[in-house]
Amino acid sequence: xxxxxxxxxxxxxxxxxxFIIEKHVPAVKIIRRGLVSAEHGDDSxxxxxxxxxxxxxxxxGSAMACSLGMDPNLVGKKILLLEAGNKKVxxxxxxxxxxRVSSISPGSATLLSGVxxxxxxxxxxxxxxxxxxxxxxCSDALITFDKENLQDEMAYIxxxxxxxxxxxxxxxxxxxxxxxxxxxxxxxxxxxxxHHAADSIPWVQVTLANGExxxxxxxxxxxxxxxxxxxxxxxxxxxxxxxxSAVVAVLHLxxxxxxxxxxxxxxxxxxxxxLPLSDTESSLVWSTSHRLAEExxxxxxxxxxxxxxxxxxxxxxxSELIETAGSLFRGALSTIMPSAGSPRxxxxxxxxxxxxxxxxxxxxxxxxxxxxxxxxxxIGDAAHRVHPLAGQGANLGFGDVACLTQxxxxxxxxxxxxxxxxxxxxxxxxRQRHNLPMMAAIDLMKRLYSTNAAPVxxxxxxxxxxxxxxPALKEQIMAFASK
Amino acid sequence: xxxxxxxxxMLGLYSRNRSAVCGLVQSAPGxxxxxxxxxxxxxxxxxxxxxxxxxxxxxMPCQISTRSASQTTVDPDEVRRFQSLASxxxxxxxxxxxxxxxxxxxxxxxxxxxxxxHRARHPGKPLAGLRILDVGCGGGLLxxxxxxxxxxxxxxxxxxxxxxxxxxxxxxxxxxxxxxxxQACTLEELSSEEKExxxxxxxxxxVASEVVEHLADLETFAFCCNQALKPGxxxxxxxxxxxxxxxxxxxxxxxxxxRIVPSGTHDWEKFISPVELERLLExxxxxxQSVQGMLYNPVSGAWSWTNSTAINYALHAVKxxxxxxxxxxxxxxxxxEDHTAATHS
Numbered sequence: 001x002x003x004x005x006x007x008x009x010x011x012x013x014x015x016x017x018x019f020i021i022e023k024h025v026p027a028v029k030i031i032r033r034g035l036v037s038a039e040h041g042d043d044s045x046x047x048x049x050x051x052x053x054x055x056x057x058x059x060x061g062s063a064m065a066c067s068l069g070m071d072p073n074l075v076g077k078k079i080l081l082l083e084a085g086n087k088k089v090x091x092x093x094x095x096x097x098x099x100r101v102s103s104i105s106p107g108s109a110t111l112l113s114g115v116x117x118x119x120x121x122x123x124x125x126x127x128x129x130x131x132x133x134x135x136x137x138c139s140d141a142l143i144t145f146d147k148e149n150l151q152d153e154m155a156y157i158x159x160x161x162x163x164x165x166x167x168x169x170x171x172x173x174x175x176x177x178x179x180x181x182x183x184x185x186x187x188x189x190x191x192x193x194x195h196h197a198a199d200s201i202p203w204v205q206v207t208l209a210n211g212e213x214x215x216x217x218x219x220x221x222x223x224x225x226x227x228x229x230x231x232x233x234x235x236x237x238x239x240x241x242x243x244x245s246a247v248v249a250v251l252h253l254x255x256x257x258x259x260x261x262x263x264x265x266x267x268x269x270x271x272x273x274x275l276p277l278s279d280t281e282s283s284l285v286w287s288t289s290h291r292l293a294e295e296x297x298x299x300x301x302x303x304x305x306x307x308x309x310x311x312x313x314x315x316x317x318x319s320e321l322i323e324t325a326g327s328l329f330r331g332a333l334s335t336i337m338p339s340a341g342s343p344r345x346x347x348x349x350x351x352x353x354x355x356x357x358x359x360x361x362x363x364x365x366x367x368x369x370x371x372x373x374x375x376x377x378x379i380g381d382a383a384h385r386v387h388p389l390a391g392q393g394a395n396l397g398f399g400d401v402a403c404l405t406q407x408x409x410x411x412x413x414x415x416x417x418x419x420x421x422x423x424x425x426x427x428x429x430x431r432q433r434h435n436l437p438m439m440a441a442i443d444l445m446k447r448l449y450s451t452n453a454a455p456v457x458x459x460x461x462x463x464x465x466x467x468x469x470x471p472a473l474k475e476q477i478m479a480f481a482s483k
Numbered sequence: 484x485x486x487x488x489x490x491x492x493m494l495g496l497y498s499r500n501r502s503a504v505c506g507l508v509q510s511a512p513g514x515x516x517x518x519x520x521x522x523x524x525x526x527x528x529x530x531x532x533x534x535x536x537x538x539x540x541x542x543m544p545c546q547i548s549t550r551s552a553s554q555t556t557v558d559p560d561e562v563r564r565f566q567s568l569a570s571x572x573x574x575x576x577x578x579x580x581x582x583x584x585x586x587x588x589x590x591x592x593x594x595x596x597x598x599x600x601h602r603a604r605h606p607g608k609p610l611a612g613l614r615i616l617d618v619g620c621g622g623g624l625l626x627x628x629x630x631x632x633x634x635x636x637x638x639x640x641x642x643x644x645x646x647x648x649x650x651x652x653x654x655x656x657x658x659x660x661x662x663x664x665x666q667a668c669t670l671e672e673l674s675s676e677e678k679e680x681x682x683x684x685x686x687x688x689x690v691a692s693e694v695v696e697h698l699a700d701l702e703t704f705a706f707c708c709n710q711a712l713k714p715g716x717x718x719x720x721x722x723x724x725x726x727x728x729x730x731x732x733x734x735x736x737x738x739x740x741x742r743i744v745p746s747g748t749h750d751w752e753k754f755i756s757p758v759e760l761e762r763l764l765e766x767x768x769x770x771x772q773s774v775q776g777m778l779y780n781p782v783s784g785a786w787s788w789t790n791s792t793a794i795n796y797a798l799h800a801v802k803x804x805x806x807x808x809x810x811x812x813x814x815x816x817x818x819x820e821d822h823t824a825a826t827h828s
Contacts, residue, residue: 075607202655415590415628
């Protein structure tokens with residue numbers, strides 16, 4: 001079943017550029033049995049056994065720890081969060097913005113406020129935005145998303161550091177239930193044998209760099225796109241590199257503006273996005289080929305700013321054919337739906353960038369064909385990794401957190417062993433059903449907009465314009481992305 | 484197969500040491516003595532075809548210790564079969580898959596009915612402070628979830644190997660090993676121990692899940708349950724109805740065709756209908772609170788609640804608060820229909 005999903009994902013994406021399937025084990029039974037030999041221990045049974053260990057203290061891992069720690073049905077359970085880095089305390093919010101930001105959907109904001117972290121975030125720094133404009137470089141087509149009458153916020157731009165700091169602060173207040181070990185790197189995982197091997201230890205064993213061995217009934221892998229948990233389990237992963245890197249920077253706008261719009265333009269080399277941070281500053285996420293990305297990093301500040309402005313403003317990629325066709329489509333559509341559609345607005349111009357803030361990182365797509373094993377679950381980027389063009393990466397992870405917490409809570413209320421497969425399978429099914437279509441859509445968008453071949457451009461122009469004219473469809477898209 | 488084992492042990496104990504077992508004779512001579520004799524006679528006739536009957540004809544001296552009982556009453560073939568099965572309790576996809584799946588129904592059933600009476604004071608451990616007895620616990624499939632919910636659970640089962648498996652499984656979990664304990668004995672033995680220690684009426688709840696259809700003497704069972712419970716305590720039973728449908732689906736389909744349970748597990752004659760069970764319990768000092776049908780879907784491997792009690796059902800009864808002892812005047816003159824009901828075998 002899982003392999004059918006893998007193959008389907010592959011088939012969906014047609015050729016795929018360079019994908020690597022890590023390990024291909026034919027019989028599902030063998031996979032499900034667990035791998036490395038378990039150890040026989042006489043006195044290990046007396047050692048403390050944690051109920052849940054979460055490996056990885058990033059945004060998603062910390063959110064998982066808070067979420068479990070605050071659940072009423074999990075009171076009294078022993079929960080541990082392992083983070084290889086240092087504790088991220090933020091007593092005072094730094095004056096400069098950091099480059100890595102995330103778009104937090106209303107669904108994720110609900111989760112974060114449920115665990116008590118949203119309060120800290122709003123006190124520190126976050127920027128709600130009310131509208132999003134996405135348009136093509138090769139044609140006039142555009143689509144705008146906004147809530148009715150611009151009253152409600154669509155989503156929030158928050159720096160990743162602030163999210164982690166807020167969650168860390170919340171974890172401090174949950175120290176009875178949830179312990180956190182910083183600077184603890186995991187060197188080895190030992191998986192339990194199948195249950196009818198009577199003599200071995202039935203728990204997952206986690207060995208740290210300092211020699212400590214911990215046991216747990218459930219291991220949650222939140223250790224990012226290069227997850228060690230996933231690798232050690234040998235879970236087949238569909239992944240490919242996009243041959244693209246993202247350049248991120250903090251931009252200073254030419255003049256202060258209300259700045260509550262998120263802008264994204266699809267260039268043939270990749271999408272460029274400007275996300276509001278404050279009235280005077282925005283965050284840049286420019287996904288482009290590796291070569292161009294390196295060039296961009298090497299430009300001096302002025303040239304870099306020019307490149308950004310030109311990317312957003314210039315129309316050189318448009319051919320006459322496309323322009324004519326575009327206006328024809330628009331004319332035709334406006335006879336059907338005269339009131340829909342919106343005029344194209346231009347993003348604010350950029351005057352400078354924040355000091356030393358230009359960074360690049362490679363982009364890729366990854367999806368674990370299984371999210372779970374006996375006593376193990378993967379959440380966040382460890383299970384799925386997407387292109388940033390839709391701003392969904394963190395939100396998918398928070399969605400995993402919400403789903404898994406709810407299932408574990410119910411399982412605990414039914415007296416179940418937290419590592420049992422039954423509810424873990426439910427988690428996997430529910431999240432794969434949600435994540436796969438989203439990931440396929442994002443990948444499709446990326447491929448669709450990666451070319452300036454006329455037929456494709458015409459197709460996407462028409463598609464975008466049509467979608468822009470259908471408020472019902474746009475609402476559906478927003479609802480799906482907001483979960 | 485379990486049914487035979489239970490029969491042998493129960494009957495073996497009765498025929499050998501009637502006076503010593505459970506102290507029941509002392510406490511309620513008229514009723515118990517009568518029904519036991521009749522039961523034993525009925526049982527011995529009934530079990531002509533059972534292999535272990537041969538041993539019953541030679542009453543052997545034995546103490547009421549479980550070790551000797553199992554060594555003398557049980558057919559070595561049975562023991563071997565149990566030993567091989569004992570390790571399979573915890574294989575969730577194995578022979579006991581249906582029982583594992585049944586936890587989805589019976590744990591909430593027990594938990595919610597207990598919470599109706601005892602308000603939950605401890606979030607995370609809703610059953611904290613309650614003492615529960617799990618009769619016929621087997622490998623501890625139901626005992627462990629109840630322990631995880633915070634209750635102090637004692638699981639008893641006459642089959643030693645099952646108890647050993649249960650103890651081993653629970654020993655790995657430090658959370659459970661404080662609250663969950665096991666004993667290889669029968670309900671009657673436990674009652675007698677409790678009586679001796681003067682600690683009768685110990686448990687807040689008694690659970691007998693998928694056990695009643697394997698028992699020889701339901702009267703005694705109901706009586707012992709009554710003895711073991713505090714006034715107002717709850718009795719939870721899940722068992723199989725005695726209908727044509729339960730024969731067709733519960734035995735023919737489940738055992739022979741689909742092999743959901745190992746063949747020979749159930750004997751249709753031992754099934755009891757909810758009405759009869761209710762009557763039995765009410766005449767033993769219980770008041771039946773609810774009866775609910777359960778349905779197993781072999782395709783999905785999941786149980787669900789259903790309106791029809793035609794096959795499986797769950798029953799919740801509460802021991803009367805003001806009258807802990809069964810009504811003796813009523814029992815002294817046996818009524819034929821009660822007699823037949825109790826010895827329905």
